Amino acid sequence: MPRTKGQFEEMRNATREKIQSAAIQLFATRGFGSTNVQDIADTAGISVGLLYRHFKTKDQLFNELVAFAIEGLKRNIALFESDQSPTKLLTQFVDEVYTDMINGEELAHLLILINQSLLAGTATDSKQHEEILQINITLLDSTAQLIRRGQQLGEFRSGDAKEMALLFYGSIQGLAQIKILLKSSFVMPSPSTLTAFLLKERM
Incomplete structure (x- = not known):
């Protein structure tokens, strides 16, 4: 069965939370300047492309x-x-x-x-x-x-x-x-x- 709009929104929110959790961890431990988008995506377990769908920069x-x-x-x-x-x-x-x-x-x-x-x-x-x-x-x-x-x-x-x-x-x-x-x-x-x-x- 195709996913409902609610299921897509739930998945989207879950992905954003993974990105935010990974970013908080890396920014706090490495610093903003020493953390790149690839690091955040890898820690979150997602692709860089998916990260950019949620956050432009x-x-x-x-x-x-x-x-x-x-x-x-x-x-x-x-x-x-x-x-x-x-x-x-x-x-x-x-x-x-x-x-x-x-x-x-x-x-x-x-x-x-x-x-x-x-x-x-x-x-x-x-x-x-x-x-x-x-x-x-x-x-x-x-x-x-x-x-x-x-x-x-x-x-x-x-x-x-x-x-x-x-x-x-x-x-x-x-x-x-x-x-x-x-x-x-x-x-x-x-x-x-x-x-x-x-x-x-x-x-």
């Missing part, structure tokens, strides 16, 4: 991956700016990071990808580069505000909220890089370890 592929990462950062900002308990919000976020880090490499690759686009301006146009920078600043500010709320409620340890937010994200970013370097030897710190300098111990 390597730059377009990179920029779509960065756009995907940006949407994730926006969701984190919205979460932290909600009126839920600061402890609950932070714990939920750290639990998700922990789960993603122990179950695969996608989060680590995405974090490295964002850094590449910021530090090297890799493949991103000036508008997207500015957007990533502003979103990172907003995320830091919303996290610092979350920490201040937690401190006012007596749930978080005292200290400069902005410095604590910087240390928090610096730790996660550093762990992402170490995970990619150490591979199977990497051991992800527990959620309680990640939040020990932020949350007060419960009596």
